[in-house]
Amino acid sequence: MVFILLNCKTYDEATGTNAVSIAKACRDVSESSGLEIAVAPQFPDLFRVASAVKVPVFAQHVDGSGAGSYTGSIYVKGIKEAGAVGSLINHSEKRLTLAEIEKSLSVLQENKMRSVICTNNVATTAAAAALFPDYVAIEPPELIGSGIAVSTANPKIISDSVDAVKKINKKTVVLCGAGISKGEDLKAALELGAGGVLLASGIIKSKDPKAALEGLVSLI
Amino acid sequence: MVFILLNCKTYDEATGTNAVSIAKACRDVSESSGLEIAVAPQFPDLFRVASAVKVPVFAQHVDGSGAGSYTGSIYVKGIKEAGAVGSLINHSEKRLTLAEIEKSLSVLQENKMRSVICTNNVATTAAAAALFPDYVAIEPPELIGSGIAVSTANPKIISDSVDAVKKINKKTVVLCGAGISKGEDLKAALELGAGGVLLASGIIKSKDPKAALEGLVSLI
Amino acid sequence: MVFILLNCKTYDEATGTNAVSIAKACRDVSESSGLEIAVAPQFPDLFRVASAVKVPVFAQHVDGSGAGSYTGSIYVKGIKEAGAVGSLINHSEKRLTLAEIEKSLSVLQENKMRSVICTNNVATTAAAAALFPDYVAIEPPELIGSGIAVSTANPKIISDSVDAVKKINKKTVVLCGAGISKGEDLKAALELGAGGVLLASGIIKSKDPKAALEGLVSLI
């Protein structure tokens, strides 16, 4: 099934009560389209969103460190108890060491949570696939927030990523992100072999996020 | 007024619903003792705790980056809208660059939130005081979680910190932490010039946190 | 005495044998002008420069960690034995935590080496001064490499930094940097109370670095 993940980052339009509204738009469009649309609010909003809206909730990051003396860390049981069912790992705005990526993935898997490792090019996508996450999300950093869709600007990076992942494992699904917001962006991504997309400003900063999501899925 | 801040770190005993229980113990002992006892839960628990318990809630960390493309960051408005009234900055388990400390402090001040900069020795305490936070919390890293109270093991670091801060500004209050858990620890800290304490495992990992808090304040 | 420090960064024009040429320019203009002009080459060039040219050589960074299992770290004895007499600390391109800044400063002082803590605004300058380094170098990050001299664009940040440092200690000298390259820039900086300047691209990327240095000191 196509998987769409909407990253709230620290946008004011998706903080606090606004995160709840964004989550409701995800739920509504998911129901009307039959596609899975998940949301990744800020940590302080996880509980509020998961309690209020029936939608898959992801964390934007998780640390591999467990229970204990880890002030300020994102503990997997903390996000799980707040209602998260998965997490982004290694987003370009929250890069981790290779050892940390592997550890964060492990703690998600131990807790039966879904994992999305973000990468920046084909080589790092292959490396991430060697760790067997549920998803690898390839996002060329120079296109993030640019309004230029990766599926238009650099279709080859998507198809090459899909090929590179397939060579290494059959389980991991490739998502793509950076500049995705319109129906043709998602359609192109799927045609290039991606299993879904990672979204942010294109939807969240639009005047009507629900309408933007409806546009996104309109060609599927 | 004496200020006691209980840091939940990522202890299982203070995660999710347990964070709410810990917060209730803080509230109860604060009411019975007349001292201010605040709690610093994990980010995903801020909303849940602040909604459920009438107690000052602090974040364990805050980033200076504002609204925008900061996936995984701790946005000051996110923690504020979740109910936090202040934040730790630069805890020994979440060290920041000097520029980040100053920025995190600035965003708290702009949002009229309380600030606690953590430091590791007298020199860094003086440096932190030069930034004019509400509190500087001196915690010798080697004593954190040790069960040996800083006020017993190294009273001079507290009194020297108090002196160093006074030379630089008259507003900032010195807290001390590391190994504090008993009535005599708090009493000694106050006699050395501290305005309060930062606590964690000594209370949270005790069999009865409420009783432990009652013991802590029993000699004041 | 006026102190001028030329940072080679990782410019090709100041790498390897080019670093030796740059150092010779510093030595020559220092001798002709009577001002102290030091150079901060890359770590692999410290020995080569210090062996070949009679000029004060600084490292661009030093770690506080000592001898031992610190692969890839900059060990104070390593840079000292290579001929360095001091080091930058916390350059805006190599930010450190407050605890690390204090530790790096300590190891320099224990080894009787000179210290320059870089800062980004008046508040962090005051904090750095509370640690008692030999120099604090205030460099507004937005002006670094801009070609716009801080002494013209933001003279107040220099005079305020000088005032802030004086309130905290009488020993630390304020340097300023960012965009400095001409005679009037240095003159203005000294008139605002700075004791010298930190330089980089304005000299190193000029067609004739020696002539550029001569221009810099021409109004003193």
Added chain:
Amino acid sequence: MVFILLNCKTYDEATGTNAVSIAKACRDVSESSGLEIAVAPQFPDLFRVASAVKVPVFAQHVDGSGAGSYTGSIYVKGIKEAGAVGSLINHSEKRLTLAEIEKSLSVLQENKMRSVICTNNVATTAAAAALFPDYVAIEPPELIGSGIAVSTANPKIISDSVDAVKKINKKTVVLCGAGISKGEDLKAALELGAGGVLLASGIIKSKDPKAALEGLVSLI
């Protein structure tokens, strides 16, 4: 050919002139044994060692950032011009993000230098192999500096790493490290499929490093 790489870390016994002595021991034992023995001194010692001793010299780390405003960074051309022929990447004491590992590897390859990516377990070894470095060096962090050889304590991590790498690419050679110092350690490593070893304290902190190296290669 068996490849032995001796990491000087920041040991006093391998700093400055001592690094030259250590390098000479590597050269002598390499000549008498016919095995390749390379040395990785600290950055300030690269030029001194490479100028004085005919031995392959590696850097302990290299940054992917190129020429420019990267104060304190390890520029690939800087280490190359100082005489290095390769570099460690992502040592457990200098961990990098996945994106940085890939970039550091790229700049080494562009400069025709040899690359050793360090990893901590089988999963991260597979991920590193997906980037196609010359070597992956698996070092369980808990055994580093322990005096307990990985080839005795955890032979399976070596053979599993060799298998994992072979599945992903045929070019990358597996090294192993952590606690290696004796002839039987090296022999066991090679029998488990490793192509060589990464060494440090076991040799450098021995009374007679040359004799220790002779012992290391004595069973090959």
